[in-house]
Every structure is written in C-alpha cells, then in structure tokens.
Amino acid sequence: VSDRKARAIGGFPEFSPSIRATELHWIDTIRSVFESYGYCNIETPAVEELATLRAKGDDADREIYQLTRPGREESLDSRLGLHFDLTVPLARYVALHYNSILFPFKRYQIQRVWRGERPQEGRFREFTQCDIDVIGHESLANEFEVELLEAAIDALSHLGIGDVSFQLSNRKILEGFLRCLGTENAEGCVRVIDKISKIGIEGASRELHRNGLNPQQIDRCIRFATTTAEIDSFHKLTDALGYGSELIDSGMRELEETMRRLSPFAPSGVSISADFSIARGLNYYTGTIFEGRLTEYPEFPTICAGGRYENLLETFARRPLPGVGISIGLTRLFTKAIAVGWAVPLRPSPTELMLTIDDESNADRLRELARDFRRRGINAEVCFGSPILERQLRYADRRGIPYVWLYCSRTATHRVRDMNDSSEKAGDPTTWKPERKHSHRAASF
Amino acid sequence: VSDRKARAIGGFPEFSPSIRATELHWIDTIRSVFESYGYCNIETPAVEELATLRAKGDDADREIYQLTRPGREESLDSRLGLHFDLTVPLARYVALHYNSILFPFKRYQIQRVWRGERPQEGRFREFTQCDIDVIGHESLANEFEVELLEAAIDALSHLGIGDVSFQLSNRKILEGFLRCLGTENAEGCVRVIDKISKIGIEGASRELHRNGLNPQQIDRCIRFATTTAEIDSFHKLTDALGYGSELIDSGMRELEETMRRLSPFAPSGVSISADFSIARGLNYYTGTIFEGRLTEYPEFPTICAGGRYENLLETFARRPLPGVGISIGLTRLFTKAIAVGWAVPLRPSPTELMLTIDDESNADRLRELARDFRRRGINAEVCFGSPILERQLRYADRRGIPYVWLYCSRTATHRVRDMNDSSEKAGDPTTWKPERKHSHRAASF
Numbered sequence: 001v002s003d004r005k006a007r008a009i010g011g012f013p014e015f016s017p018s019i020r021a022t023e024l025h026w027i028d029t030i031r032s033v034f035e036s037y038g039y040c041n042i043e044t045p046a047v048e049e050l051a052t053l054r055a056k057g058d059d060a061d062r063e064i065y066q067l068t069r070p071g072r073e074e075s076l077d078s079r080l081g082l083h084f085d086l087t088v089p090l091a092r093y094v095a096l097h098y099n100s101i102l103f104p105f106k107r108y109q110i111q112r113v114w115r116g117e118r119p120q121e122g123r124f125r126e127f128t129q130c131d132i133d134v135i136g137h138e139s140l141a142n143e144f145e146v147e148l149l150e151a152a153i154d155a156l157s158h159l160g161i162g163d164v165s166f167q168l169s170n171r172k173i174l175e176g177f178l179r180c181l182g183t184e185n186a187e188g189c190v191r192v193i194d195k196i197s198k199i200g201i202e203g204a205s206r207e208l209h210r211n212g213l214n215p216q217q218i219d220r221c222i223r224f225a226t227t228t229a230e231i232d233s234f235h236k237l238t239d240a241l242g243y244g245s246e247l248i249d250s251g252m253r254e255l256e257e258t259m260r261r262l263s264p265f266a267p268s269g270v271s272i273s274a275d276f277s278i279a280r281g282l283n284y285y286t287g288t289i290f291e292g293r294l295t296e297y298p299e300f301p302t303i304c305a306g307g308r309y310e311n312l313l314e315t316f317a318r319r320p321l322p323g324v325g326i327s328i329g330l331t332r333l334f335t336k337a338i339a340v341g342w343a344v345p346l347r348p349s350p351t352e353l354m355l356t357i358d359d360e361s362n363a364d365r366l367r368e369l370a371r372d373f374r375r376r377g378i379n380a381e382v383c384f385g386s387p388i389l390e391r392q393l394r395y396a397d398r399r400g401i402p403y404v405w406l407y408c409s410r411t412a413t414h415r416v417r418d419m420n421d422s423s424e425k426a427g428d429p430t431t432w433k434p435e436r437k438h439s440h441r442a443a444s445f
Numbered sequence: 446v447s448d449r450k451a452r453a454i455g456g457f458p459e460f461s462p463s464i465r466a467t468e469l470h471w472i473d474t475i476r477s478v479f480e481s482y483g484y485c486n487i488e489t490p491a492v493e494e495l496a497t498l499r500a501k502g503d504d505a506d507r508e509i510y511q512l513t514r515p516g517r518e519e520s521l522d523s524r525l526g527l528h529f530d531l532t533v534p535l536a537r538y539v540a541l542h543y544n545s546i547l548f549p550f551k552r553y554q555i556q557r558v559w560r561g562e563r564p565q566e567g568r569f570r571e572f573t574q575c576d577i578d579v580i581g582h583e584s585l586a587n588e589f590e591v592e593l594l595e596a597a598i599d600a601l602s603h604l605g606i607g608d609v610s611f612q613l614s615n616r617k618i619l620e621g622f623l624r625c626l627g628t629e630n631a632e633g634c635v636r637v638i639d640k641i642s643k644i645g646i647e648g649a650s651r652e653l654h655r656n657g658l659n660p661q662q663i664d665r666c667i668r669f670a671t672t673t674a675e676i677d678s679f680h681k682l683t684d685a686l687g688y689g690s691e692l693i694d695s696g697m698r699e700l701e702e703t704m705r706r707l708s709p710f711a712p713s714g715v716s717i718s719a720d721f722s723i724a725r726g727l728n729y730y731t732g733t734i735f736e737g738r739l740t741e742y743p744e745f746p747t748i749c750a751g752g753r754y755e756n757l758l759e760t761f762a763r764r765p766l767p768g769v770g771i772s773i774g775l776t777r778l779f780t781k782a783i784a785v786g787w788a789v790p791l792r793p794s795p796t797e798l799m800l801t802i803d804d805e806s807n808a809d810r811l812r813e814l815a816r817d818f819r820r821r822g823i824n825a826e827v828c829f830g831s832p833i834l835e836r837q838l839r840y841a842d843r844r845g846i847p848y849v850w851l852y853c854s855r856t857a858t859h860r861v862r863d864m865n866d867s868s869e870k871a872g873d874p875t876t877w878k879p880e881r882k883h884s885h886r887a888a889s890f
Binding site: 039264 | 450451452453454457458459460461462465466469480481482483484485486487488489490491492493494497509510511512513514515525527537538540541542545547549551552557559561571581584585586588589591592595706709710761793794795796799808809812813816819823824825826827829830843844
C-alpha cells in the first residue's frame, strides 16, 4: 500500500457536485432542444482504429492518445486511439450501419473527446462536445443548414450565457477568391486568413509575403479576410470581394439565403453576420461554414463551429453522403460560464426533504416514511448517523436542503420545517408537498 | 484518402438510435432513483495516474489501458491509464477534494470504464457502470448499507427486467471462518469459495486440495461455501458454519440486521438471501458484501455487487474513511435485457409531430409553425427535402412519428393526421396537442 498524495491531472477537468449538477442541467437542456427538432441521440465508443483517426491527415496525429496495454505484446489493442472529435466517429458509424440508417440521418451526440494539447484557457485534454449533424442520402436540402443552425442557437440561448456572435461564410466564396487570386499556395493563404483576428493585419501581411504573395495579392487577401456584413448590408460584400466568378456567385447566393432564412430565428443576444475570414481548417467543408463566439470575449476560442460537407464518408468505400453539422464545445463554454457567473453552482444535494431521526429505534419507520415521499415524487432522505437534532439541521443547511421533516416518536406528531425562514408547522406525511418548487435542477423551459 | 471498410471493434459496444434511446431512458431512470435518495452526481476524468490505478495490486495491471502519444517522447501523459472501475477514481476524488466534501458523502456516478478483457457474453472492454456509494467521516451508520441496497434495488425494479436474486454475506464471517479453519493459504481459499458456483463442488475440492487443505478442512470449506438461507431461516446458518468466534458472531449479527431491515423493501421479483460463498475478490471490503444476479440466468455474471469498506483512502495519506458502495453493470445488464426482450428499442426519432411541406416557398412559414409547436413542448420537425406527400408520410412512418401536420398553402388550411389509424381532422396550430402521450422516452414513474 503506497502512501501518496492525490493530484489533479492538468487538462482533465473535474467538478464539485454543485457544479456537476449545473453541467448536468446544461446537458439535459441541450438534449431536450436537439430532440425537439427531431434529432436522435447516438453514442460511439471512446476509441476508433488509429487508421480511422489518422485518415484526416498527419496533422491530427500529434493530438491522438493511443491505447497500449503495459506488459503485453503489441496486439489489436495497440491499434486503437481515443477519438479527438465526434465527426470521425460519426463517419465510421454511418459507414458501419449504412444499411440500417434512415436518411436524412438527424443525430446528436454528447460525448467526451480527448486531445493531447497543451492545456490553456478554454483548451482541455478531455472535454465534452455536443455535436448535431444531419446526413442526407445523395442530396441534402439547404433548408437543413438553417434548421441545424436554428437548433444550435436555440440550445445556446436556453443556457443563459452572454451574447453570442455567429460568423457565417461559404467555402465556395473562399475557393473562388483563391482561384481568382492566382496563388500557388492556396493552403497557406487559408491558414493566414483563418487566424487574421488573432495575428492582426500586419502579422497577416508578413505571413502572406512569406507564403510568396505579391503586394497586390496581399492587399486583396487582407481586404477579403476583413470583410464582414450584417444581412441588411449584404450587397456590399460583392464589392469588397474584388473578384467575380461563377463559384463566388454561387457561394454568395447560398450565404445570403442562409442568413436571410436564419435571421428571423435569432433571439436577442445572438448576432449573425457574414465574415469572410471564417475558413475552418478542416478541408472537408464545401459550402456554408460558421463559427460562434462570445461577443464579450472576442479573444476566447470559438464556442461552436461547423459547416456543410459533401462527402462525410470520404475515408470509407461508400458513395458520398452530403451533410451539415455543428459542434458546441460544452466544457470550454461551461467552464467560462461558471468563471464569469453566467452559470451558478446548484445545491450540492438533490434532496428536497430531509427526515430527522430522534431515536434510532425509529429508523425503519422513517425509512418507510421517506419511501412514501419518494413515491409521491419528492426526493427524500433520512438523516442517519446522529440523533442530535442540531447536527441534523446543520446537515440539511450545509447541503441546501429546503425542507426538514420532524417526526416526534414520543407524541407521534409530524412537523415540517422550512429551512428558508426556519418556520415550522404541522405536516401530514400523506399529502404534504413542497410549497416552492425546489428541484435540484432548474425548471425545464 | 484511404479506401477502407468500416469495422466494429470487438468489446466496444455501439447501439442503433432506437436502442440508444432505450439505454438513455434507463440511465435517466437510474439517475432519478439515486437522486430521490439524496445522492449527488459526480463525474471523474476517464484517466487516472497509473500509480493510482495500480495501487490495488498487480492483478489489475493486465486490464489497464495505458495512454501514449505516438511520435512523442515519454512524458507525463505516458503515466496515465483509463480507469477500470469507478471506485479507484472515487477514492482519488475524495482525497483530492477532501476539504470541500460534505460527509457523509452520498454520490452516484454513471460513467464508462475500460478493461482489456477478452470479450464474451456480458463482458466488454468498454462499458458503463452505475456506482452509488456513501462515505462517512470517521464513522458510518449501518443504516446506510440498507439505504444503499434499497436504492439499488429500487433502481433495478424500475427498469422492468426479470427477477433478481441478491446474495448477502459479511466479510467478518468469512474471515472468522478462515481463522478457525487454520489454513495458511486464506487467500487461495477465498478465491475457490468465490467461484464455487462456477466450478462446482468437485472442482472446488480439487482446488482446495491443491491449496494445501486437508480433507476435513476441505469438507468444512465446501459446507461453508454452499451455505445459503432466507431471512426466515437465518438461525440455521450458525449450525452450518461449524465454528464459532467473536468475529463470526459480530458478522452474523450485522448480516441478520441488514437482511431484516432490507426485507420489507424488496419488491416482488427481488429475493434476498444470505450466501456464504459471496467473497468479492477485492480485499478492501470489511463488512457486509453483496451480489445481485438474474434469477432466470444463474450462469450470467453478476449484474451488481458491492459492500462495506472501512478504508476507502488506503492508498492516500489521509485518515481512513468508512464507506459502503454498490456498482450496477449497466452495459452488461442492458445488452442482456435487449437480447431477452425485457427492454425494447424505442422509436428511432424523438419527433412527435412532423410537418409536411407542399411547396418549397412555404419553408419559412412551416419553420415558424414548427417553432411554435416546440415552444408548447411538442417535438416538431419540418420534412424538408421532398415536396411529394407520399414520401413525406413514408418518412414519418419509418421513424415511428405518431402525428403528421398537413398544411395546404393553396387553401391555407391545417389538418393533422394520426399515423396510428391514418385518420385526419382539422387542426388549430395554436392549440393542438397530441391526444396520446407519445414521448420518445417512456413516461417517468
């Protein structure tokens, strides 16, 4: 038996019961909203084959946690890794269950993912993502992009967080622009465009120069990457672009339509604008792309992101399936919400009614009483362990338990104490109900 | 881009949306029951330091999945492993948050665990466990054992599974018996006693002989390990034991009291008996120990197990904290319940009302209509993608969606179709509600 000190592991967050209760309420809320739009839930294993995880490119390798079995020879297990997102598992899931899946396949998935990143604010090694995707068979109406964004915005607006800014763009515009630009290093350009808000115009200019662009190209790139517009000033975008092409026009039409359809569904606190600097590193996006950020914290990483793709199953030998998806970074958003006070810890105990025990010989009687309360939908526990009333009341108080049942075995009388104002009155155990709704979780919306 | 076939990974189960919906309903049910007894929820990271995981002994090593980062030098990360149960993480959690935890600490935890076992019926490499424990500070009333067993039985009886047999024993009886027996190989004896139901009396006799026991000792061991009794025949146990000692008497008193107090709370379908063959391999149990099995499938592994321990934090430098806990093997039980029909797949879609679309130009109007239904608590989706009514009805039918909303843009009339009997009638979108409750999940109890 070793004698060690327990340590927290950096990047692997863990919450107190009070904060976990709040997180659970968030997850329940997101679940309810996603289901209200007709999305079903799936879960996939924590692991995928390394070949599946690596299909997206070598870049991803560095973040993958691989599984090994100490003291065992290399075996099948050594070819497994923890998933780093929920999109790769979705693609594998759809490929594996292709014949039984009903298309369009509307699914949400709330699971932990793992990335071997250096931990910093908003970046963890283990975190929960809430993904919602719809996968069409052969085709997928653009309407689904709007539905999905609406569902994500709806979910976010139920969480009581601060204002959120959604930036939308369309990969066709970016692609068309890059073609017109005539650079041989399109990939490098995208990387710079993607991070212009981080590195600024000067930094971006330098990097574009390093990527081989001439001054005119750099100028156009900067103009492109700093172009934003609300839906009511959308017509300005074409001028700002500096180029025109069929591909660009098609992307612009899609972007405008999505924004126009989405705008009426944005609640107050959610702004939606076009922003050409949105590029999304992942190369499978083909149409609408979007990111959501906390308006008050523009430096904070994106809290959700996604887009349209034409080929979810590119790594598997199936016909292409078009889809659109969005991922909410739950852990990132939740820890921020706790830190800034948008979310508050709930009571550390789900108990609504604590039954005191004045004599150990009454334990069975009180156990039965508690059981009857539970049957009537009241979370009830007996305070076993100490016959001293004061200590029992302290137990209830420290846990935020709103009501205490006082059964006196000598007189066989029942009283109930409201811990809010310490008032007491006679109670009938067969009919009593909490006066105030003191659910462990906030009331459902 | 590789061209591969998607494969299932043995031992890592994955369900269809219909079966996942049922599993989610099970988890919600267990959550509700545990919370109704005042247990709070926590989650711990999927990983612990290898030193923490290994503190239980070398035996466990073989099942641990260790994390590595391919292409990286050995670093801190290489000292992490996936947890193989939820007890070790609980001990580390309590040690780490010792100063902020309210004792007695009543917590439940529903999470996946990983073991590198060979997959077989009821044994997976990734599976979900539902653990419920109460940890006392310095002392813990025996009442909590009863409460915890009651909560576990209550949860199981809400799942609609077949009969469950609970076998109880007490480590003090086993320990006292082994001392009286006078063997030098107590550990070997426990291992044989633990598996006598699997290997039979003859097999057990052979193994005990191999462990160095003489014929008289073997005879007593077999008698001991085959001793069972219901609460009403409990007095017979003392005779069957063949030995008497203070330790044995103390264990017998505790066992009888726990059984006597628990019996009134066992619903029909749940039997509770004393069984001295229950040993539980883990060496930290010190008092009451118990196992639950499916009565109809005695060969099937235990569906839940647990017991009383005096020293949760033995691997950490803290004072001993006594506790009692039980773990329900959710994945094992759930897959069996699906296989034998105790649990049935739910509808693959959570949608209660599907809105048909007769003209693409109405998309925004219908989107708004769906939104109003959602606001009134009805899960509603618009059937985008095809304007053909027949295909839309087929969409609803295949997903088990109970109601379809038919909006005719030409006449601006609303009709609602009951998919159960294909009947249609006029509907008012501002007041309509489902006649039957068609929740995705079964109604809460």
